[in-house]
Amino acid sequence: MAVSTIYSTQALNSTHFLTSSSSSKQVFLYRRQPQTNRRFNTLITCSQETIVIGLAADSGCGKSTFMRRLTSVFGGAAKPPKGGNPDSNTLISDTTTVICLDDYHSLDRYGRKEQKVTALDPRANDFDLMYEQVKALKSGVAVEKPIYNHVTGLLDPPELIQPPKILVIEGLHPMFDERVRDLLDFSIYLDISNEVKFAWKIQRDMAERGHSLESIKASIEARKPDFDAFIDPQKQYADAVIEVLPTQLIPDDNEGKVLRVRLIMKEGVKYFSPVYLFDEGSTISWIPCGRKLTCSYPGIKFNYEPDSYFDHEVSVLEMDGQFDRLDELIYVESHLSNLSTKFYGEVTQQMLKHADFPGSNNGTGLFQTIVGLKIRDLYEQLIANKATARAEAAKA
Amino acid sequence: MTTIAASGLSVATPRVVVVPAVRVSAPVRLNYPWKLGSMNRMVVVVKATSEGGISDKVEKSIQEAKETCADDPVSGECVAAWDEVEELSAAASHARDKKKAGVSDPLEEYCSDNPETDECRTYDN
Helix, strand or coil: CEEEEECCCCCCCCCEEEEECCCCCEEEEEECCCCCCCCEEEEEEEEECCEEEEEECCCCCCCCHHHHHHHHHHCCCCECCCCCCCCCCCEECCCEEEEEHHHHECCCHHHHHHHCCCCCCHHHECHHHHHHHHHHHHCCCCEEEEEECCCCCCEEEEEEECCCCEEEEEECCCCCCHHHHHHCCEEEEEEECHHHHHHHHHHHHCCCCCCCHHHHHHHHHHHHHHHHHHHHHHHHCCCEEEEEEECCCCCCCCCCCCEEEEEEEECCCCCCCCCEECCCCCCEEECCCCCCCCCCCCCEEEEEEEEEECCEEEEEEEEEEECCCHHHHHHHHHHEECCCCCCCCHHHHHHHHCCCCCCCCEHHHHHHHHHHHHHHHHHHHHHHHHHHHHHHHHHC | CHHHHHCCCCCCCCCCCCCCCCCCCCEEEECCCCCCCHHHCEEEECCCCCHHHHHHHHHHHHHHHHHHHHHCCCCHHHHHHHHHHHHHHHHHHHHHHHHHCCCCCHHHHHHHHCCCCHHHCCCCC
């Protein structure tokens, strides 16, 4: 939302023309009158608040389901920038811009092979550039961001990124550098357990010729030391962690189709009120299936409890099982509190809108949608706060 | 005007109609009547994203990784090699998803964003 104040009541007609001063936040209007040489200056000051969200995920950039759900909550479909590099990782919608942190690799694929480092290693990433550009975008200055081409493995010429209302930085190291961490208004960590990761990668890669079970396993295990050393520690800084674990409802399940998903929400974060079941801070275990609702095997089980996570107070909402029908979803939604929805059934509507996305029938889709609504709520609160602060400052 | 008529092109030719439903993978010629000289015709080659390319890369990288790791499974080279396999597999899977989403024709993609340009105008009457 751009807030503009106009300091003149001059009517605008075709004899006006615009020039913008060097700081792109101010626009001067001049009306030229050939008879007299008087100039009427109108000063318009526009300021746009940009909020920065960090998302730590291992699954590549920008095209992930989480991003699509998030941008959908804000409205509009996120698409790659028009007319630019077709292999760009950036996604732009009306309100949101999603930047892939792979673009800040300091070493391309060949450089990394030479130096014998993985992409997970901080040595392969330029954190100074990341910090400068995120800071610039946050303060409303457009930047020329490099492009890391995943197809060729090289660093392509930069693309111009305009400061958006909501900037999402997605990648492996959004919370690694302390300066970048301080710029984030909200941060999320997607924690996939090893068993689930293995099952998902099998599904993804078995269709690829050349891959076998052994190669997939070797690939995960080779990356594990770097992952545990550099990526995993970021979860202590996240405001919300989405943990994906194998289900406990089916004994000895190794297909990874039914999932147990835990949404770990940090307490005391500004503008973020955690979702709860029944009452905040209490512990409750809930199976919605029964007389009012009939579920098919394995059913659904919810859990809510306060907990401690890396020495922080957190609230944990957990869902195990799968949704089969629409009425299960709406029933569950009606019993959750503090969802930050604008109308009854918004979560269900969002889930239905993207019923073809993976995770739409389990906790991953549900919690991703809820986090999206929370971010929208955070954005609106921040804007409202800044507007009142400015109004008070103007009055004083 | 006479020079234009002499070269065999007519200024009165209607604008080009390209129907997006036609998927051509061979070179498509668009005639611009105001461009003089038959040698200056624009040739637009419509090519889908080469998915075969990435798959080959994935296969090659797996081979390489296996070879590198045969000597020393915990060396930096081995780890970097498997990381490359992971990156390429992710890129291949994205390419596959993109292809499945059906937007593999660059002209169609362009026209959905810019329906008013000459290449994309359709005349239904």
